[in-house]
Amino acid sequence: MEFVVAGIVIAVLVLVAFVGLVSGRRRPPAEPGPPRERAPSGSTALDTADPDTLVTPGPVDLGGPTTAEPEVTGPEVAEPEVIEREAARPEAPPLTARERFRLRLGRSRGGLGASIAGIFHRGLTDEAWDDLEESLIAADVGVDATMELVEGLRDRVKAENIRTGEGALALLKEVLRLELLVSDRTLHRRGEGTTVWLVTGVNGTGKTTSIGKLAARHTAAGESVVLAAADTFRAAAAEQLELWGERAGARVVRQSAGADPAAVAFDGYQAARAAGADLLMVDTAGRLQNKSELMAELSKVKRVLERDAGPCDEVLLVLDATTGQNGLAQAKAFLDAVAVTGVVLTKLDGTAKGGIVIAIQRQLGIPVKLVGLGEGLDDLADFDPDAFVDALFSEVAQDVDLDER
Amino acid sequence: MFDALSDRLEAVFANFRGRGALTEDQVNDGLREIRLALLEADVNFKVVKAFVARISERAVGAETSEALNPGQQIVKIVHEELVNILGRMSAPLELGSRSPAVIMLAGLQGSGKTTAAGKLARLLRKRGRQPLLVACDLQRPAAVQQLRILGEQVGVPVYAPVESGDPVEVARDSLAEARRLGAGVVIVDTAGRTNVDEEMMDQAARIKAAVDPIETLFVIDAMIGQEAVTVAKAFQEAVDFTGVVLSKLDGDARGGAALSVAEVTGRPIKFASVGEKLDEFEAFHPDRMAGRILGMGDVLTLIEKAEEVYTKEQADDMQAKLLKAQFTLEDFLAQMQQMRKMGPLQGLLGMLPGVGKALKDVDLDEGQVKQVEAIIQSMTLEERRNPAILNGRRKKRVARGCGRSPQEVNELLRSFDEMRKMMKQLGGTKGLEAMKSMRGMDPQDLAAQMSGIDGGGGLDMGAFPGMGGQRAAVGAGARGPAGGGRPQNKRIPARKKKKRR
Numbered sequence: 001m002e003f004v005v006a007g008i009v010i011a012v013l014v015l016v017a018f019v020g021l022v023s024g025r026r027r028p029p030a031e032p033g034p035p036r037e038r039a040p041s042g043s044t045a046l047d048t049a050d051p052d053t054l055v056t057p058g059p060v061d062l063g064g065p066t067t068a069e070p071e072v073t074g075p076e077v078a079e080p081e082v083i084e085r086e087a088a089r090p091e092a093p094p095l096t097a098r099e100r101f102r103l104r105l106g107r108s109r110g111g112l113g114a115s116i117a118g119i120f121h122r123g124l125t126d127e128a129w130d131d132l133e134e135s136l137i138a139a140d141v142g143v144d145a146t147m148e149l150v151e152g153l154r155d156r157v158k159a160e161n162i163r164t165g166e167g168a169l170a171l172l173k174e175v176l177r178l179e180l181l182v183s184d185r186t187l188h189r190r191g192e193g194t195t196v197w198l199v200t201g202v203n204g205t206g207k208t209t210s211i212g213k214l215a216a217r218h219t220a221a222g223e224s225v226v227l228a229a230a231d232t233f234r235a236a237a238a239e240q241l242e243l244w245g246e247r248a249g250a251r252v253v254r255q256s257a258g259a260d261p262a263a264v265a266f267d268g269y270q271a272a273r274a275a276g277a278d279l280l281m282v283d284t285a286g287r288l289q290n291k292s293e294l295m296a297e298l299s300k301v302k303r304v305l306e307r308d309a310g311p312c313d314e315v316l317l318v319l320d321a322t323t324g325q326n327g328l329a330q331a332k333a334f335l336d337a338v339a340v341t342g343v344v345l346t347k348l349d350g351t352a353k354g355g356i357v358i359a360i361q362r363q364l365g366i367p368v369k370l371v372g373l374g375e376g377l378d379d380l381a382d383f384d385p386d387a388f389v390d391a392l393f394s395e396v397a398q399d400v401d402l403d404e405r
Numbered sequence: 406m407f408d409a410l411s412d413r414l415e416a417v418f419a420n421f422r423g424r425g426a427l428t429e430d431q432v433n434d435g436l437r438e439i440r441l442a443l444l445e446a447d448v449n450f451k452v453v454k455a456f457v458a459r460i461s462e463r464a465v466g467a468e469t470s471e472a473l474n475p476g477q478q479i480v481k482i483v484h485e486e487l488v489n490i491l492g493r494m495s496a497p498l499e500l501g502s503r504s505p506a507v508i509m510l511a512g513l514q515g516s517g518k519t520t521a522a523g524k525l526a527r528l529l530r531k532r533g534r535q536p537l538l539v540a541c542d543l544q545r546p547a548a549v550q551q552l553r554i555l556g557e558q559v560g561v562p563v564y565a566p567v568e569s570g571d572p573v574e575v576a577r578d579s580l581a582e583a584r585r586l587g588a589g590v591v592i593v594d595t596a597g598r599t600n601v602d603e604e605m606m607d608q609a610a611r612i613k614a615a616v617d618p619i620e621t622l623f624v625i626d627a628m629i630g631q632e633a634v635t636v637a638k639a640f641q642e643a644v645d646f647t648g649v650v651l652s653k654l655d656g657d658a659r660g661g662a663a664l665s666v667a668e669v670t671g672r673p674i675k676f677a678s679v680g681e682k683l684d685e686f687e688a689f690h691p692d693r694m695a696g697r698i699l700g701m702g703d704v705l706t707l708i709e710k711a712e713e714v715y716t717k718e719q720a721d722d723m724q725a726k727l728l729k730a731q732f733t734l735e736d737f738l739a740q741m742q743q744m745r746k747m748g749p750l751q752g753l754l755g756m757l758p759g760v761g762k763a764l765k766d767v768d769l770d771e772g773q774v775k776q777v778e779a780i781i782q783s784m785t786l787e788e789r790r791n792p793a794i795l796n797g798r799r800k801k802r803v804a805r806g807c808g809r810s811p812q813e814v815n816e817l818l819r820s821f822d823e824m825r826k827m828m829k830q831l832g833g834t835k836g837l838e839a840m841k842s843m844r845g846m847d848p849q850d851l852a853a854q855m856s857g858i859d860g861g862g863g864l865d866m867g868a869f870p871g872m873g874g875q876r877a878a879v880g881a882g883a884r885g886p887a888g889g890g891r892p893q894n895k896r897i898p899a900r901k902k903k904k905r906r
């Protein structure tokens with residue numbers, strides 16, 4: 001035991017001395033990012049890379065079905081194993097985006113919707129307000145945002161002399177809608193040339209899957225799409241993107257595992273431009289936002305990509321709807337590193353409420369642009385705040401109705 | 406991990422400490438803060454309610470002892486209750502006597518099952534087992550391929566007969582494959598599934614029935630919010646898991662979900678996944694984690710890691726050098742290399758009591774370690790042993806040799822100098838006593854001692870260079886009267902001295 005203690009004392013000393021050293025050194029130069037000499041810039045990496053291995057064209061199937069609506073029916077494009085369950089459903093009449101959104105949300109809304117609706121059934125009691133607070137916290141809206149929302153609501157209820165629970169509830173819906181109000185939720189495109197979207201997020205939120213779905217949506221609309229597999233870290237990430245590319249009919253640019261992601265992104269743009277593609281999406285490796293090295297790497301990917309491609313038209317942060325308060329920290333860090341322009345809220349088909357997006361929009365002004373609602377190729381919908389809020393308060397009974405269709 | 410929660414609780418108890426008796430108001434203030442902190446940490450609100458009620462009950466009863474003032478008493482109560490929620494004892498992996506022993510992994514999409522499977526396989530292999538990885542995620546594209554690659558990386562065979570089809574069949578057949586290969590443990594990776602998807606939950610149950618696992622591990626993301634409770638319950642109903650793997654714990658999520666899940670399901674958290682590399686996977690220790698939440702540091706994990714990399718000879722040697730202040734740059738280099746074997750520096754720092762917080766904003770990456778190494782490695786042996794001989798010309802040469810600037814070489818030397826001075830201090834009377842008093846203690850006491858929760862004793866981080874200022878700002882009052890702390894950062898005078906040379 002004691003030798004270990006000695007070891008620890010030494011380790012602590014060395015560690016602390018080292019930290020003193022590093023923190024002392026860090027200050028004067030104020031030089032962010034990894035040391036220059038260790039990180040080859042994107043272009044040099046390109047120069048040294050074997051051009052043959054750079055571009056692995058996937059099956060180029062640019063024709064695709066030309067339905068204008070994103071409602072591609074799964075079986076046409078997709079491989080059976082994932083779509084199976086979707087296809088097993090009885091032939092449903094085509095739903096509008098909003099209906100689909102509500103239908104999927106409905107599954108997860110039972111708890112919160114019902115609980116909020118029931119809160120005020122005994123009138124505007126203190127207890128009811130507490131319950132409301134609790135419900136919002138339970139939806140991952142967050143303590144601060146909840147307190148502010150509920151306080152604001154209480155004040156308005158008093159000022160506007162609202163006496164009934166329904167009145168308060170209607171007001172709450174309105175407040176939430178206003179919170180989510182934003183002028184522009186569209187995914188930005190370029191007037192001319194290849195539009196570039198960079199897709200980022202922490203590990204396991206569904207970046208690759210979201211890209212696959214987005215690719216399917218745009219190839220279905222007759223566009224030519226190129227995907228760049230800049231997740232060179234996770235095992236089989238590029239293969240996963242390739243499979244999505246096959247399904248969606250998008251070309252995939254990749255390099256070997258462990259390659260410089262910035263170089264892959266750069267290549268992706270070169271390939272997309274050469275092919276005259278309409279849209280390039282760059283998939284990046286998942287990274288926890290507190291790993292400064294990896295965040296610096298991501299900034300570099302964006303920098304190198306933009307050197308040729310010009311500013312990214314969208315930088316999307318893919319956020320798991322089950323994420324709690326850490327979602328806000330994620331949004332902040334990615335906003336700082338790559339200037340995120342929109343959130344893709346995934347896995348909203350579970351029980352998760354995704355309330356953190358309210359805080360994200362309140363504090364950082366980043367709007368949700370898309371929501372992921374399942375594993376199928378077409379389980380992606382534009383974010384519709386009205387539907388989101390309505391679904392938040394919809395009763396369980398309504399969900400059952402929708403499910404029976 | 407859990408940093409923010411411990412910050413909050415420490416802020417609360419900073420007011421408590423050092424005062425005599427607690428008024429009821431103070432207790433209530435504290436409880437409100439605890440409640441808020443826990444909610445912000447994503448602990449489920451129902452769990453928070455129960456938790457705070459328990460604290461309140463015990464705190465108002467005021468079981469004060471001679472040793473602890475009431476504030477410390479509350480810290481102790483909170484700590485004990487946290488341990489209660491996290492599971493009373495460390496739960497090891499249970500592999501039973503049947504061969505092959507089957508471990509099944511289940512969880513939501515993107516929680517980290519496949520990675521956990523690879524890490525678990527590596528761990529078991531390191532322990533001398535013969536695992537077989539089984540690819541039953543036939544849902545996500547390339548998941549099978551991912552498992553194959555992971556299997557290759559950790560040197561474990563992977564049973565992946567199909568890319569699509571019925572995972573139940575694959576699971577069932579894997580047992581025969583394991584017998585054929587003589588594999589004693591089978592690790593079944595399954596597809597991610599949403600808890601409301603009855604069909605998929607049923608499939609998980611059928612996979613479980615097919616392989617009859619001795620351990621069913623529920624993998625959950627440390628970042629998950631309030632839904633943790635619902636999700637965990639659904640999985641418990643479907644597959645009745647025996648333990649939990651908490652993934653992505655190296656993020657800065659407060660990880661309150663860990664508390665929720667353990668409380669609601671009563672199942673122990675068995676493993677924590679603390680990085681993207683395959684060896685960044687460790688046993689979960691509730692008591693340590695609770696200590697961590699309360700800012701007590703995680704000395705026990707540190708000890709365990711040190712045990713892995715230090716031999717007795719090395720440690721004895723170092724101890725002798727330390728006490729005689731004969732620590733050279735060569736030793737420094739060797740220590741740094743040893744330490745890197747213990748894991749990422751940031752992680753190690755987080756385990757030191759009080760340090761994680763003080764140095765939260767310091768970024769440590771391995772690249773910086775390499776730079777320091779490069780500087781030392783550019784010196785001749787003589788220079789390393791006797792840095793005093795490094796004059797301007799030599800420094801220039803060293804700087805050229807490692808590609809750093811002469812200023813950086815200077816900084817390193819200055820830091821090293823300060824560290825040596827400190828070692829001299831430590832090697833003197835006080836340090837010797839501290840070390841002696843640490844000997845023969847059981848680890849629990851040592852942890853308490855180092856964290857200073859009992860007041861006094863332990864290492865005062867304020868004594869280290871570059872940290873004095875930070876510690877003071879953080880309110881070292883909590884640490885009792887352990888002396889030796891330098892109130893100011895001594896860097897500036899040191900730099901002046903160098904210039905004169």
